[in-house]
Amino acid sequence: MALRLYNTLTNQKEDFKPVEPGKIGIYVCGPTVYKDSHIGHAVGPVIFDAFKKFLVHQGYEVKLIINITDVDDKIIIESQKQGVSMEELAKKVTASYFECLKQLGVNSVDEFPRATDHIQQILDIIQKLMKKDAAYPVDGDVYFDVTKDDDYGKLSNRRLDEQTEGSRDLASKEKRNAADFALWKAAGDDEIGWDSPWGRGRPGWHIECSAMSMEYLGETFDIHGGGIDLVFPHHENEIAQSETATGKPFANYWLHNGLTRMRTKAASGEWKNEKMSKSLGNIKPIKDLLEQHSPQLLRYFLLSTQYRSPIDFSDEAIEASEKGMMNIYRLLDRVNRITTEDVFGVCSGLENLSASDETDQSLVDSAKQAKDKFIEALEDDFNTAGALAEIFDLCNAINRYVETKKLETVNDTAGKILALETARQVTDLGQILGLFQGPIEDSSSDGLADDLMQLIIELRAQARQDKNYALSDAIRDGLGKLQITLEDRPDGTTGWSRS
Numbered sequence: 001m002a003l004r005l006y007n008t009l010t011n012q013k014e015d016f017k018p019v020e021p022g023k024i025g026i027y028v029c030g031p032t033v034y035k036d037s038h039i040g041h042a043v044g045p046v047i048f049d050a051f052k053k054f055l056v057h058q059g060y061e062v063k064l065i066i067n068i069t070d071v072d073d074k075i076i077i078e079s080q081k082q083g084v085s086m087e088e089l090a091k092k093v094t095a096s097y098f099e100c101l102k103q104l105g106v107n108s109v110d111e112f113p114r115a116t117d118h119i120q121q122i123l124d125i126i127q128k129l130m131k132k133d134a135a136y137p138v139d140g141d142v143y144f145d146v147t148k149d150d151d152y153g154k155l156s157n158r159r160l161d162e163q164t165e166g167s168r169d170l171a172s173k174e175k176r177n178a179a180d181f182a183l184w185k186a187a188g189d190d191e192i193g194w195d196s197p198w199g200r201g202r203p204g205w206h207i208e209c210s211a212m213s214m215e216y217l218g219e220t221f222d223i224h225g226g227g228i229d230l231v232f233p234h235h236e237n238e239i240a241q242s243e244t245a246t247g248k249p250f251a252n253y254w255l256h257n258g259l260t261r262m263r264t265k266a267a268s269g270e271w272k273n274e275k276m277s278k279s280l281g282n283i284k285p286i287k288d289l290l291e292q293h294s295p296q297l298l299r300y301f302l303l304s305t306q307y308r309s310p311i312d313f314s315d316e317a318i319e320a321s322e323k324g325m326m327n328i329y330r331l332l333d334r335v336n337r338i339t340t341e342d343v344f345g346v347c348s349g350l351e352n353l354s355a356s357d358e359t360d361q362s363l364v365d366s367a368k369q370a371k372d373k374f375i376e377a378l379e380d381d382f383n384t385a386g387a388l389a390e391i392f393d394l395c396n397a398i399n400r401y402v403e404t405k406k407l408e409t410v411n412d413t414a415g416k417i418l419a420l421e422t423a424r425q426v427t428d429l430g431q432i433l434g435l436f437q438g439p440i441e442d443s444s445s446d447g448l449a450d451d452l453m454q455l456i457i458e459l460r461a462q463a464r465q466d467k468n469y470a471l472s473d474a475i476r477d478g479l480g481k482l483q484i485t486l487e488d489r490p491d492g493t494t495g496w497s498r499s
């Protein structure tokens, strides 16, 4: 199968065809840096970082750009509140954003261009639009004339006459059309600004992204991403001004990720999902989340939903996600213990594995199937949820295999090699998305408790093996008194929890 992507521009899944064979350019709208980033700001970077890693794995040469909006009314207002300069505030918030991304394993972004470093490129586009009479000045502001773009509204499927609302520009001085938006905003001498042919001012938000994306990826590039809330007016306006200026298509594929919603329980006991917003007071800064949870878990959580779906955020959802992820880590731990080999090493190739009986063959088949289906899921509009389900299936197959072959007690070298190589297949697949790169500390307990519990679990497994049920039951009951529950499964005990 080839890569297929859901394109907001056409409202359907399409076969992906890059502008230049073998190469892919991706631009993603980044944050406006005036407040510490919340979890919603991490969704896009984590998704597109994982997406790039997958595309690179598939043999593409990929350039990923995420911009920083470091000049904006919001930053100006917040900096005045804090009594610092706009630059100072933007710098501080950008540094904290980068630190969060680093922790979340977002390390494949090629450039993080800042709007204030691209004023000349912005002015150049506005000049081009002026020459075509698609832009006009009003008292030091410059507006884009939406009627000069024949297919204005094609991304959000809005007709021009519906567009009197939704514009980010509150100024309505003497615009030609209600939907016209600002490319340049006049600034007073005491305000932050740059010289332009129309007087001192600062760029509008939309034009910043047009200038930066085309600067790094060319006038026509492959993929433009961002949150679904940016479709209108931001992305619609990016298309209008870019295509009117160049006369060429702007981005060929528009990928929009779902938003993060807060899942909360109302006083009535009913669950509800609401948008994260400052006014609702339900914004969780990433910094705080990283203190509560491991970065691996947060990355795993964000990737366990297909990117177009909303992510419902709650402590319960994170815990459920942790349970799933720890099941995988426990299997890896188990194989590591049995084989004393590094399960995070590279699988030497499933085709090299030899099966001596049906049980072996069934595991080898499961591993091959998991690999194929994992890639297939990602090729199908980057379905990370489907891909992770394949990893789960493979882990279950390995657990069954360890149990059937009694690898915990029997010295079966060939069986151990098979368990090790298939477990390495699990980490190899995960690593395509930047997951399962190394051991994790279980945040729910300290390391010693984990090790001791593992020892007890093994002793109990041995007791059951020896049909010494009195001893194995005594261990379970004793743990029960300590409020510890063993997770007994048909394929063997693989975990424990404290109630």
Ligand SMILES: [Zn+2]
Pocket: 028, 029, 030, 209, 234
């Ligand atoms: Zn943007």
